[in-house]
Amino acid sequence: MNAVNRDAMKxxxxxxxxxxxxxxxxxxxIVMLFDGAVRSVAKARMAMQKNDVITKCASISRAMxxxxxxxxxxxxxxxxxxxxxxLNDLYDYMCDRLLMANxxxxxxxxxxxxxxxxxxxxAWAAIGQKPLPSKPIEVANGAPPQRxxxxxxxxx
Numbered sequence: 001m002n003a004v005n006r007d008a009m010k011x012x013x014x015x016x017x018x019x020x021x022x023x024x025x026x027x028x029x030i031v032m033l034f035d036g037a038v039r040s041v042a043k044a045r046m047a048m049q050k051n052d053v054i055t056k057c058a059s060i061s062r063a064m065x066x067x068x069x070x071x072x073x074x075x076x077x078x079x080x081x082x083x084x085x086x087l088n089d090l091y092d093y094m095c096d097r098l099l100m101a102n103x104x105x106x107x108x109x110x111x112x113x114x115x116x117x118x119x120x121x122x123a124w125a126a127i128g129q130k131p132l133p134s135k136p137i138e139v140a141n142g143a144p145p146q147r148x149x150x151x152x153x154x155x156x
Contacts, residue, residue: 026074027128033070034121037063041098041114048105060102063113064095090116 024032044059072091075084094113101109 025128027124030071030074031121031124031128033066033074034117034124037066037071038114038117038121040066041110041117044101045107045110045114048101048107048110056105057102060098060110064098067091067095067098087120090120 040059040063044056044063047053047055047059068091072088075088075091077084077088080087094116097109097113100106101113
């Protein structure tokens with residue numbers, strides 16, 4: 001493939017990604033980042049089992065880039081406080097484990113990071129499914145808010 005075709009394919013790929021992201025919320029983007037990181041770790045695991053060093057290294061590098069340049073950079077430590085700091089530390093830990101997995105061919109490290117990513121992805125997805133109240137609930141005279149009898153603990 002010549003350079004012109006390569007550039008055209010890259011431009012098409014970028015435009016395709018942008019078109020797929022149109023109308024996607026920032027919350028959904030985070031879930032998509034988790035999905036990409038999970039896929040990259042799984043691909044690295046398969047490559048490691050097949051002794052495919054090039055694919056293993058590329059997949060681990062991609063997972064690390066998603067974690068560092070996507071998930072970690074999206075954190076707002078000031079606004080998120082301790083929780084954001086804990087996530088930041090966890091992302092650092094995951095990248096350290098991925099680096100060790102790459103250097104020492106440790107499938108266990110890949111499995112650990114994969115589980116962490118799946119757990120975090122599940123938590124983010126669950127948060128996105130819960131509708132936020134349109135306005136704050138006001139409590140008059142300390143009385144608890146009235147419940148709708150058809151709804152209990154978020155389930156109908």
